Amino acid sequence: MKLETHNKNAEFYIASLALGILEGMKQGVLSSEVGMWSLARPSFSNQVLKSTMISDDLKYIVGCFDEIDVLSGFDGGEVKQKQMIDELKEKCLRCLQMIDYKSIDIKMTSSINNE
Template identity: 45%
Template sequence: MQAITLEIPEANVEFYIAALARGLLSAMKTGVIPTEVGIWSLGRPSVQRALESRISPELASILSEFDELDALQSLGGDIQGALDRLLNQLDECLRGASSRDTANYVIRATQQ
């Protein structure tokens, strides 16, 4: 199996994770992907543990809600309101994140 690895400077982790999270939430909002994607993407505990010391508490809090989105929708909650709120919070994270040197990354393909 081939794997792709994206290596980014630790100073830019907040920027890239917030941008990835925003893309996932935007796709959920438009119905392109289901809300259950939150459970197995950025909502996974292993992902959150790996990022916890590298991202702001605000971004960590947003990511912790990813695994609740599918349940909220299943229970008939205001999923669009929750997605709008999280998207607005992510916009604030992106505004505050360092976007300097965001072109400084490496993509590696490896055979496993």
């Protein structure tokens, strides 16, 4: 599957995806490893982190996804993990509140290749 959108829409889609993954992790539906391999995967996170179109807050969020997984391996890590998830969810919501939805074209094209 391939999803494409204009770069100017990236903040909306990435923040929305991050918020959904974080909520899934908080609810226990998704493991922290899922978060790490979705948004913290180097081929994705490196592009986000060097983008001039992505806010610093969203770069911070993406950069923290691997840290969430690491916390699970420490004593008391589950509490710290939940605190970090809540902090990142708040940052995602702030990112989404800053978007001027009237000025962007929220369209996405997709294709599924069954190979």
